[in-house]
Amino acid sequence: MTLTFVLLTLAKILGFILVFCVILAAILTWVERKMSSIIQDRIGPNRAEILGFRAFGLFHPIADMIKSFTKEEFVPAGASKTLFFLAPAFALVPTLCAFAVVPFGPGDLVISNLDSGMLFVFAIMGFGIYGVTLGGWASASNFAMLGALRGAAQMVSYEVSMGLNVVGIFAVFGSVSLTAIVGAQGHLLWGWLPMWGIVVQPLGFVLFLVAAMAENKRAPFDLPEGESEIIGYFVEYSAMGFATFMLSEFLEVIVIACIAATLFFGGWQIPWLDPTGTAGGWITVAQVAFFAFKVLFLCWFQMLIRWTVPRFRYDQVMSLGWKVLLPLSLANILATAVVLALVV
Amino acid sequence: MVKVKVVERPPADLVVQSWLPELWKGMKVSGRHFFVNLLTQKGIVTSQYPEVKRAYPPRFRGKHRLMRREDGSVRCVACFMCSTACPADCISIVAGQRDDENEKFPVTFEVDFIKCVFCGMCEEACPCDAIRLDSGVHRAPAYTRKEELNGKEDLLSLGSLSVARQGGEFK
Numbered sequence: 001m002t003l004t005f006v007l008l009t010l011a012k013i014l015g016f017i018l019v020f021c022v023i024l025a026a027i028l029t030w031v032e033r034k035m036s037s038i039i040q041d042r043i044g045p046n047r048a049e050i051l052g053f054r055a056f057g058l059f060h061p062i063a064d065m066i067k068s069f070t071k072e073e074f075v076p077a078g079a080s081k082t083l084f085f086l087a088p089a090f091a092l093v094p095t096l097c098a099f100a101v102v103p104f105g106p107g108d109l110v111i112s113n114l115d116s117g118m119l120f121v122f123a124i125m126g127f128g129i130y131g132v133t134l135g136g137w138a139s140a141s142n143f144a145m146l147g148a149l150r151g152a153a154q155m156v157s158y159e160v161s162m163g164l165n166v167v168g169i170f171a172v173f174g175s176v177s178l179t180a181i182v183g184a185q186g187h188l189l190w191g192w193l194p195m196w197g198i199v200v201q202p203l204g205f206v207l208f209l210v211a212a213m214a215e216n217k218r219a220p221f222d223l224p225e226g227e228s229e230i231i232g233y234f235v236e237y238s239a240m241g242f243a244t245f246m247l248s249e250f251l252e253v254i255v256i257a258c259i260a261a262t263l264f265f266g267g268w269q270i271p272w273l274d275p276t277g278t279a280g281g282w283i284t285v286a287q288v289a290f291f292a293f294k295v296l297f298l299c300w301f302q303m304l305i306r307w308t309v310p311r312f313r314y315d316q317v318m319s320l321g322w323k324v325l326l327p328l329s330l331a332n333i334l335a336t337a338v339v340l341a342l343v344v
Numbered sequence: 345m346v347k348v349k350v351v352e353r354p355p356a357d358l359v360v361q362s363w364l365p366e367l368w369k370g371m372k373v374s375g376r377h378f379f380v381n382l383l384t385q386k387g388i389v390t391s392q393y394p395e396v397k398r399a400y401p402p403r404f405r406g407k408h409r410l411m412r413r414e415d416g417s418v419r420c421v422a423c424f425m426c427s428t429a430c431p432a433d434c435i436s437i438v439a440g441q442r443d444d445e446n447e448k449f450p451v452t453f454e455v456d457f458i459k460c461v462f463c464g465m466c467e468e469a470c471p472c473d474a475i476r477l478d479s480g481v482h483r484a485p486a487y488t489r490k491e492e493l494n495g496k497e498d499l500l501s502l503g504s505l506s507v508a509r510q511g512g513e514f515k
Contacts, residue, residue, distance in 0.1 A: 038381040039374045043390040206364070308374040309367060 012111045014033060017099045020292070025250040028299060032250075033060070035300075036307045045284040063241070071239035076140055080238065083138035088237070088244035091131025095251045097124045102258045103179045103269050104289040106277020110179055117178035118170070120162055121259060125215070129155045131248070132217075132224065136233035147232030151224030156217055157321040162211035164329035168204045169197050169263050182267030186275025194271040197264035203332050205264045207325055212256040213320065218249065220309035223317055235286040249336065257298035265294045405462045407494070408455050409502035410488040418496070419474035419506055422448040426466035434459035435466060446455055453496040456481050473506050475499075 017216045030045070037044030048059040075084055095227060101117045103110035114120050129152055136148020170176050173184040196203045214221040225232035234245045261267060268287040269275065277287065313322070381387050387504055391398060400406075422439035440451040460483075469475050476513045482489045486492050 035378065038388070039377045041377065041381060041387045041389050043388055043392070303372060304371060305367075305379065308370040 008108075009111060012109070013100075016102075016104050016111065017096060018183060019103075021251060021254050022097055022247075022312055024254055024296075024299075026065070027058075028250045028303075029064065029246070029252060030058060030061050032306075035303050036068075039304075039307050056214065057250050065139065068240050070132060070242035073241065074131070074236075074237045075239045080138040081141070083134050084236075085241070087131050087135035087138055088241045088248075089131075089133055091128060092248040092251070094124045094127035094131075095248045095255060098255045101178055102262055103267055104258075104291050106274075106284060108125055109268075109284075109288065113177070113179050115177050116177040117181070118176045118259075118263070121255075122159070125255070126159060128252070130249075131245070132233050135237070137243070139236035141232075141236050143230045144233050144235045145234065145344050147224045147226070147230050151217055151233055153229075154217065154224060154317060154321075155169055155316060158211045158214040158325070159319060160323040161329045162208060162215055164333060165208040165211060166263060167203050167329075167333050168201045171202050171333070171336050172197075172338055176268070178262050180260055182269060182303050183223075183275075183277070185266040186269050186277075188272075194266060194269065196266040196269075199333070201264065203328070203337070204336075205260070207332065208264070209256075209260060209302075211321075211325055211329075212260070213305065216249065216252045216316065218253070218302070219306045220311050221317055222311060223256075226311070253299055255296065255300055256302065257295045260298050261291060261294040265298075267291060267294075349503060353424050356417050367438055381507060400480060404480065405464050406456070406479045407477070407481040407502060408460075408466070408499055409476055409479040409504075410453065410496065410499040411503050411506035412500070414505065418449060418453075419472050420450050420453060420498060421472055421474070422450045423471065425469040425471060429465040429469035431463060432459045432461050442490060450496060455499065457492045457494060458489060476503075493510075 034044040038083075045057040045060045046054055048054070048057060049060055053059075075081060080182045087225045098121050100111045101114050101120050132151040134154070136144040136146075136151070139145075169181065175181055175184070181197075185194070185196050189195050189199065193199060193205045217224050225234075234242055237245060268277070268291040270287055270290050274283050274287070277284070345427075352498045355358070365420045377387060413419050420437075422437055424437060424439075427433075427435040427437055434456040436452070436454045436456075439448045462477065464477050466475050481502060
């Protein structure tokens with residue numbers, strides 16, 4: 001029993017996190033460059049080739065990887081060496097941990113079926129801030145410090161409204177466990193409409209996506225990075241340290257896509273087909289594939305936003321977080337509570 | 345007084361300030377570019393440079409070439425019109441006497457491509473249609489200054505037969 005459990009869990013970790021998520025993150029670096037180029041009427045990277053094959057530039061992530069592994073790991077003078085090397089790990093590990101509670105398929109197809117599901121995600125994602133602040137502080141560089149301070153302030157502010165946004169989801173589905181939330185989204189409203197999170201909490205979804213993207217520090221909220229001004233908390237990093245920060249950023253895109261798919265798009269649920277997830281066989285395979293499709297779509301959607309919207313000014317980011325998102329999320333909770341009290 | 349045209353700022357009404365409708369408009373534009381270029385590559389303006397080269401316009405002025413007569417000898421009569429017209433002073437000619445007729449010819453004819461500005465004045469000054477800039481060959485960078493100094497043989501190797509009447513007379 002225990003050995004089977006350990007082996008099964010290891011297989012799930014290998015399959016879902018190490019194969020699906022990490023490889024998808026590597027491919028997303030290619031998608032980001034390719035997508036930005038064709039949105040801007042360019043062709044994008046297509047020069048890396050293996051034996052004459054170019055594969056639309058798909059070998060560029062491999063070339064990047066070889067480059068980051070073989071480049072010199074530079075430590076600036078005056079840097080705190082231990083923390084400087086630890087900071088990328090502090091950024092990467094929490095992001096990888098967050099995948100543990102995401103149900104990628106029905107039944108046992110979740111690495112750890114925690115009852116505290118979404119709360120665990122929030123708790124572990126809160127650790128991500130350590131990577132940013134430690135990386136910025138340990139570099140002994142003013143620009144890095146500035147980026148780290150911006151990043152810390154931004155992540156703290158948006159964590160608040162991100163947490164409040166999903167309270168509506170908790171109230172509607174009556175649980176914080178992601179497995180239970182996905183199960184509850186198999187119900188039908190009025191006998192035909194799938195009760196997905198986006199149907200019952202449309203405002204909640206918009207606010208969640210904005211807050212999540214701001215927490216991920218990507219454009220239009222890339223103030224801590226700000227390529228054209230301060231470069232940000234990883235300005236002193238080279239080689240694999242920098243690559244780890246980048247990887248964790250792209251993994252966070254996937255985390256957001258996974259959480260959004262689970263909370264608002266019914267997780268592995270295919271509408272009107274096997275809502276309890278007990279059918280097994282090819283239906284289970286289709287459900288896992290449909291979950292992967294939703295994750296890919298949401299990753300694409302985040303990239304589309306990233307290449308559409310210009311960067312905010314820093315005070316605009318802060319006032320959007322505290323003066324707009326926070327009141328709106330509170331209003332959303334109030335409205336949800338009133339409707340639930342009247343209807344149920 | 346300078347006339348100042350005051351441009352009215354568009355009103356920042358609630359629709360604009362709520363930001364989402366404007367975001368939707370922008371997403372429609374970038375989404376359209378994404379799908380059009382993904383499926384048809386219609387809007388892509390990049391040219392794949394080393395493989396696909398842009399054609400130079402017909403009046404492009406490249407390296408000089410020295411033209412030949414029908415018997416293959418050089419058309420140039422060493423009149424120094426080109427080196428006189430040259431604003432960059434990049435043409436240096438040493439003249440000699442031809443054996444077969446009472447005419448001069450260039451013993452050496454050197455163009456210094458470091459100095460040359462490719463203005464085409466030498467081409468216009470030439471009375472014999474002996475020097476042209478229409479070779480279409482781009483001036484390539486070189487490692488030494490000496491390589492930039494192109495002599496008579498280099499310029500003749502780019503040249504070809506000219507059927508204009510010697511002396512530049514119009515028919």
